[in-house]
Amino acid sequence: xxxxxxxxxxxxxxxxxxxxxxxxxxxxxxxxxxxxxxxxxxxxxxxxxxxxxxxxxxxxxxxxxxxxxxxxxxxxxxxxxxxxxxxxxxxxxxxxxxxxxxxxxxxxxxxxxxxxxxxxxxxxxxxxxxxxxxxxxxxxxxxxxxxxxxxxxxxxxxxxxxxxxxxxxxxxxxxxxxxxxxxxxxxxxxxxxxxxxxxxxxxxxxxxxxxxxxxxxxxxxxxxxxxxxxxxxxxxxxxxxxxxxxxxxxxxxxxxxxxxxxxxxxxxxxxxxxxxxxxxxxxxxxxxxxxxxxxxxxxxxxxxxxxxx
Amino acid sequence: xxxxxxxxxxxxxxxxxxxxxxxxxxxxxxxxxxxxxxxxxxxxxxxxxxxxxxxxxxxxxxxxxxxxxxxxxxxxxxxxxxxxxxxxxxxxxxxxxxxxxxxxxxxxxxxxxxxxxxxxxxxxxxxxxxxxxxxxxxxxxxxxxxxxxxxxxxxxxxxxxxxxxxxxxxxxxxxxxxxxxxxxxxxxxxxxxxxxxxxxxxxxxxxxxxxxxxxxxxxxxxxxxxxxxxxxxxxxxxxxxxxxxxxxxxxxxxxxxxxxxxxxxxxxxxxxxxxxxxxxxxxxxxxxxxxxxxxxxxxxxxxxxxxxxxxxxxxxxxxxxxxxxxxxxxxxxxxxxxxxxxxxxxxxxxxxxxxxxxxxxxxxxxxxxxxxxxxxxxxxxxxxxxxxxxxxxxxxxxxxxxxxxxxxxxxxxxxxxxxxxxxxxxxxxxxxxxxxxxxxxxxxxxxxxxxxxxxxxxxxxxxxxxxxxxxxxxxxxxxxxxxxxxxxxxxxxxxxxxxxxxxxxxxxxxxxxxxxxxxxxxxxxx
Numbered sequence: 001x002x003x004x005x006x007x008x009x010x011x012x013x014x015x016x017x018x019x020x021x022x023x024x025x026x027x028x029x030x031x032x033x034x035x036x037x038x039x040x041x042x043x044x045x046x047x048x049x050x051x052x053x054x055x056x057x058x059x060x061x062x063x064x065x066x067x068x069x070x071x072x073x074x075x076x077x078x079x080x081x082x083x084x085x086x087x088x089x090x091x092x093x094x095x096x097x098x099x100x101x102x103x104x105x106x107x108x109x110x111x112x113x114x115x116x117x118x119x120x121x122x123x124x125x126x127x128x129x130x131x132x133x134x135x136x137x138x139x140x141x142x143x144x145x146x147x148x149x150x151x152x153x154x155x156x157x158x159x160x161x162x163x164x165x166x167x168x169x170x171x172x173x174x175x176x177x178x179x180x181x182x183x184x185x186x187x188x189x190x191x192x193x194x195x196x197x198x199x200x201x202x203x204x205x206x207x208x209x210x211x212x213x214x215x216x217x218x219x220x221x222x223x224x225x226x227x228x229x230x231x232x233x234x235x236x237x238x239x240x241x242x243x244x245x246x247x248x249x250x251x252x253x254x255x256x257x258x259x260x261x262x263x264x265x266x267x268x269x270x271x272x273x274x275x276x277x278x279x280x281x282x283x284x285x286x287x288x289x290x291x292x293x294x295x296x297x298x299x300x301x302x303x304x305x306x307x308x309x
Numbered sequence: 310x311x312x313x314x315x316x317x318x319x320x321x322x323x324x325x326x327x328x329x330x331x332x333x334x335x336x337x338x339x340x341x342x343x344x345x346x347x348x349x350x351x352x353x354x355x356x357x358x359x360x361x362x363x364x365x366x367x368x369x370x371x372x373x374x375x376x377x378x379x380x381x382x383x384x385x386x387x388x389x390x391x392x393x394x395x396x397x398x399x400x401x402x403x404x405x406x407x408x409x410x411x412x413x414x415x416x417x418x419x420x421x422x423x424x425x426x427x428x429x430x431x432x433x434x435x436x437x438x439x440x441x442x443x444x445x446x447x448x449x450x451x452x453x454x455x456x457x458x459x460x461x462x463x464x465x466x467x468x469x470x471x472x473x474x475x476x477x478x479x480x481x482x483x484x485x486x487x488x489x490x491x492x493x494x495x496x497x498x499x500x501x502x503x504x505x506x507x508x509x510x511x512x513x514x515x516x517x518x519x520x521x522x523x524x525x526x527x528x529x530x531x532x533x534x535x536x537x538x539x540x541x542x543x544x545x546x547x548x549x550x551x552x553x554x555x556x557x558x559x560x561x562x563x564x565x566x567x568x569x570x571x572x573x574x575x576x577x578x579x580x581x582x583x584x585x586x587x588x589x590x591x592x593x594x595x596x597x598x599x600x601x602x603x604x605x606x607x608x609x610x611x612x613x614x615x616x617x618x619x620x621x622x623x624x625x626x627x628x629x630x631x632x633x634x635x636x637x638x639x640x641x642x643x644x645x646x647x648x649x650x651x652x653x654x655x656x657x658x659x660x661x662x663x664x665x666x667x668x669x670x671x672x673x674x675x676x677x678x679x680x681x682x683x684x685x686x687x688x689x690x691x692x693x694x695x696x697x698x699x700x701x702x703x704x705x706x707x708x709x710x711x712x713x714x715x716x717x718x719x720x721x722x723x724x725x726x727x728x729x730x731x732x733x734x735x736x737x738x739x740x741x742x743x744x745x746x747x748x749x750x751x752x753x754x755x756x757x758x759x760x761x762x763x764x765x766x767x768x769x770x771x772x773x774x775x776x777x778x779x780x781x782x783x784x785x786x787x788x789x790x791x792x793x794x795x796x797x798x799x800x801x802x803x804x805x806x807x808x809x810x811x812x813x814x815x816x817x818x819x820x821x822x823x824x825x826x827x828x829x830x831x832x833x834x835x
Contacts, residue, residue, distance in 0.1 A: 141614075148727045148824060164716065168614055172602045180592030185585060196560065197585070217634045298576045306563060 006060055007045055014041050014067035018076045021303050025077055036083035037076035041066055043090040048258060050094050052222060057268070062261030070299050071200040071246060071253045074193070082250045089114070089251050097225055111225060112232055135241055138165045174238035177249055180206065183256075188246040195299070196306040200246055200253075202295045205260045212263030223262070230255035320406065320431045324399045324440045329391040332442055332609065333726040333823055334734040335768070337761045339443040341367045343394035344768045346380040356767065363482065363529040364538055368761055371538040373530065375482040376445045389768075395443045401451040402440025405673075406430045408454035413677050415461040416641045425680035429625075434717050435617030435665065435672045438610065446666045449484035452476045453491060453670060460498050464505045467515050474519040478526035485542065486667045488530065489655040494670070497647040501640050547590075550660040553582035593663045594653035594671065597623060605663040608731035612720035617665060617672060619713040621706075622679055629682030636681075649674040727824040735820045735828050736765035739800060743770075744777055746818050746831060750798040756805055757783040788812070793834040800831050 015038060022029045045063045052058055066072055075082055092114050100106055145160040146152050176182055176189070184206045187194035201209075216223045230252060237248040267288070275281040335343070345355050345365050357366050365372045379397045387393045410427035414420060430436055439447040459473035477495065480487035506512040524531075532538075543549055557577045593599055601623045604611025611617055618626070633642055652671030656664050665672075686706075693699040725731065743753065755762050763783055770778065784791075786799075788807040793799060798817065803826075807814070818831040 145724060148724050159715075159719065165614070167620070168602050171620060172598045175597030175602065179596040179598070181589060181596075185589055185592070196563075214634055217631050294575070301572065301576050306560070 003056060003060075007063065010060075010064050010067050011038070011041060013064075014038060017068060017300075018073055020300070021073050022077060024303050030077065030080070033080045033083055034076050036080065036087060037072065040072075040083060040086050040090060043087055043094070044254065044257075047090050047094045047097075047254075048261075050097050051225060051258075055265070058258075058261050058265045061264045061268075062258050065205075065260050065264070066253070066257045068296055068299075069201065069253060069257055070187075070195065070198055071250070072257075074195065074200075074246060075250060079247065079250070082247055086251055086254070090254070093225065093229070108228065111228055135169065138162055138169060141165050170238050173240075173243060174234050176243060177234035177237070177245055177252065182245060189243045190246075193244055193246045195302050198299060198302050201256065201260070202292075202299065204292050204295050205256070208260040208263035208267065209256060210263065211266050212259035212261070215262055215266040216259065223259075226255045226258050230259070316428075316431070320403070323432070323437050324402050328395045328399060328441060331722055331726060332732055334732045334737060335391055335394065335765070336442070336609065336733055337368070337764050338372075339391075339394055340764045340768045341365070341372070341761075342377055342380065342443050342445070343384070343389060344764060345374075346377045346384050346394070347389045347768075349377065350381050350385055356764075364533055368764075370485075370544075371533060373445070373482045373484060373487075375479060376443070376448055376484075379448070380443075395441065398443050398447045399440050401448045402436055404451045405436060405440075405447075405454060408451065408458055409673060409676060411458050412454060412461065412673075413680065415458065416644070416677070417638070417681075419684075422680055422684045425683050426677050429622075429676045429679050429683070430673075432714070433617070433622075433672065433676055434612065434615065434619060434721065435669075436676075438612070438617075438721065439666075439669060442609070444666060444669075445484040446486060446669050449480045449487045449490075450669050450673070452480045452483060453487070453494060454673065456480070456491070457494065457498070460502075463515075464502070464508075467506075467509050467512065470515050470519050471522060474522045475526065478523045481527040481530040486655045488542070489658065490652065490667075490670050493651045493654060494648065497644060497651060501644045501647070545659040545661075547586060547658050547660055548583070551582070551586060553579040556582055587657050590657040590659075590662050591653050594656065594668055599663055600626075600675075605665050606661065607664065607666075608725070608728050610665045612717060612725050613728060615717060615720050618675070618679075619710075619717050621710045621713045625679040625682035625686065626675060627682065628685050629678035629680070632681045632685045633678055645674045645677060649678070727822075733760050733765075734822050736760075736762055737769050738820050739829055740766060740769045740773065742818060742820070742831075743781075743800075744773060746798075748777075750780065750833075751796040752782055752794070752798070753777075753780045754782050754784045754786070754797055754799045756799075756801045757785050758802075793832075795834055798831055798833060800829055802829055803827050806830060806832070 018034060018037060019029075022034065041063065044066050045059065048059050048062050093111070096111055096114065100110060139162065142160055142162050142165055146156050149156050149160075182188070182199065183201050184199035184203050187199050216227070233252040233255070234245075234249045237243065237245060240248070242248060271281060271284055275284060341356075345367065348354060348356055349361065354360055355362050355365050359366070363374050365374050365377060376397065380394060383393045383396050387396075406427050409430040410423045413423040413426040417423070439450075453476070456473045456477035459469040459476065463470040463473060477491050480491045506516070509515075557579070560577055561573060599605065599616060601616040601618055601620050602614075604616045633645060636642055649671055652674070653663075653668040656667035659667065690699060690703045694703075739755075755766075757763075766773075766781060770781075773781075786801070786805065793807075793812065793814075799814075813835045814832045815835060816830050817833050819827045820829040822828045
């Protein structure tokens with residue numbers, strides 16, 4: 001009962017923040033996008049309940065972080081397709097984990113196929129989608145490499161192939177999804193998809209995600225689906241020339257937020273265990289609360305004054 | 310044994326073969342190091358006439374001079390040329406391999422992991438590239454590793470701490486960046502291992518002695534902060550080169566806000582601007598793209614289309630990180646993590662985004678972590694070698710690894726030299742043509758610029774006749790305000806050829822780069 005009450009408070013916070021954001025951008029709210037965005041928070045909560053059955057605190061922290069996530073809030077504006085895609089991924093993942101998790105190989109294959117099959121079409125929905133294989137620069141680069149050798153023998157043509165250069169570009173695109181700048185400092189590579197001086201996530205998330213990853217590596221295998229999801233989600237965008245990460249790799253927000261929630265739980269548990277003096281412990285919690293509040297309020301400030309209106 | 314000999318031959322070839330042709334031309338810094346070493350050897354004075362200086366004025370950057378002094382015996386025996394100027398850095402590269410082996414063995418007491426670490430150091434693109442140029446940072450890295458090794462050794466032999474101090478202090482006399490990086494390493498070592506010293510009764514005496522040694526050796530560098538010889542730090546420092554208030558004002562003006570509002574001070578302040586700038590630069594060092602695909606902005610530091618590591622190394626690094634986190638050796642884990650995380654700080658405090666010369670130290674913990682990953686990978690294979698799938702994966706991995714390595718060899722030795730923008734190519738060739746082409750001219754004007762061409766003329770122009778030398782003038786030519794003289798010869802980069810209508814000229818000669826593009830033209834005005 002207490003848990004439901006807390007979730008309702010989180011939902012109320014989500015609605016208020018999104019309304020605040022949407023009203024700053026445009027007085028006419030896109031109700032469909034907004035509703036799907038809120039529904040995805042509920043589904044996220046169900047998903048995380050399925051994946052970690054006992055860890056109530058992780059459920060709460062993660063859902064709270066999703067409700068205040070700049071990335072998720074940003075997409076409440078006009079991301080009907082991406083919000084729908086996120087909902088479908090969440091439903092399928094919840095069902096998969098519930099019924100197939102026992103068999104790890106089938107689970108791994110099905111989870112990969114599902115994410116890719118859902119994300120590829122959502123990429124194609126973007127009007128500017130262009131496959132990496134249509135990139136003329138790579139053809140030029142390969143020809144340039146052969147020319148630099150001063151001959152064009154068969155061995156040179158085989159050793160300087162487009163595939164190697166494609167791999168480099170795909171890997172570069174893929175790694176952009178995990179760069180500190182994109183996630184925590186500057187946001188999307190496209191100006192229209194970013195809020196001034198904000199990353200796709202909060203600055204404090206960088207610390208929580210690092211802690212969360214350490215905790216996940218150190219402890220159990222419960223987190224396998226999250227890691228698989230995180231690693232597979234950027235692939236469709238990496239294979240394209242359209243690096244609107246915030247839109248095309250939107251589903252990454254779910255594993256990142258869960259890891260952030262795990263990191264916060266880890267931090268919370270560590271402080272509770274290590275700092276015995278209650279006064280000191282509450283002081284540390286208060287400082288953490290202040291830092292997180294400053295970051296969130298900075299986001300609200302950026303929306304109010306610096307978002308593109 | 311045979312395998313080890315073959316490996317050693319490969320290592321020696323990668324570091325010593327063709328030092329005069331790859332990199333294809335000396336950088337101006339290399340030329341300055343070489344010429345000053347030659348000048349000290351022959352006259353006892355540097356290019357400015359200072360008697361045995363420890364800091365060399367050079368390009369007003371006051372280079373710490375240890376590399377120059379270490380090069381003198383080599384030049385004395387083998388003469389002055391590209392190979393001898395770069396030779397000490399190559400020797401440092403070889404020493405680095407042994408030191409990485411010794412340090413890894415000190416950390417993990419496991420000879421197999423140490424051998425992997427030495428192997429990856431020996432064949433790492435980053436180590437090969439920086440060993441093949443006269444980079445003071447590479448020699449500084451070797452001294453730092455000596456320092457770390459003897460520091461770790463001092464837990465069993467306390468007197469090693471004195472040797473460690475000597476090596477750490479020598480880094481200050483070798484490379485500017487060491488003023489930050491060595492201090493950071495010392496902070497990491499003392500934070501992690503301070504309890505180890507308390508085992509010994511006389512640890513206080515050794516620490517006091519070490520501090521005294523450090524003070525004596527690094528005294529000239531300390532002095533440089535007070536007598537205006539630290540201009541290099543000032544010119545590169547992030548704090549001196551960004552204007553946070555201008556940036557804040559531009560942000561605030563977007564929404565017509567006041568600067569004195571409390572809320573704006575809370576969200577748009579100078580501290581935050583600096584923090585974001587430093588974090589941006591620091592995090593850029595750790596992006597997969599920087600490490601494995603693109604490298605840094607300076608093409609001298611990484612081969613084209615590659616980072617300082619080959620793409621496949623990334624898998625071992627990730628496996629190694631997982632292994633390190635799970636390892637129940639908190640001190641080793643803490644030391645490697647802090648070493649890795651803090652090493653890019655000197656580079657992050659400068660105006661450039663990523664410069665691997667300044668963060669060379671970060672490659673060593675990465676290599677050690679990579680060796681942990683490779684060790685784990687091999688152990689997994691050994692356990693499951695009866696499984697055909699695992700065997701296939703192992704064989705395919707080796708084939709891909711070798712293929713990736715061949716890609717590096719091709720990119721560096723065949724393609725990098727063709728990238729004209731990367732090297733200050735052409736001055737040596739220019740000087741060799743001057744004697745034959747220029748006898749009829751009254752003056753020879755060379756376009757001056759950030760390359761500091763004078764140093765190449767000092768180094769390579771020793772064979773020019775006195776008459777020709779007297780004709781050479783270095784000019785900053787701006788064609789809008791410059792009137793060329795008819796009897797003079799102008800040697801200019803292709804990009805600086807005048808496009809002013811009323812100037813008629815004839816191209817007397819040209820210099821082409823290794824990709825056969827004209828980079829310099831000899832012009833006679835008519």
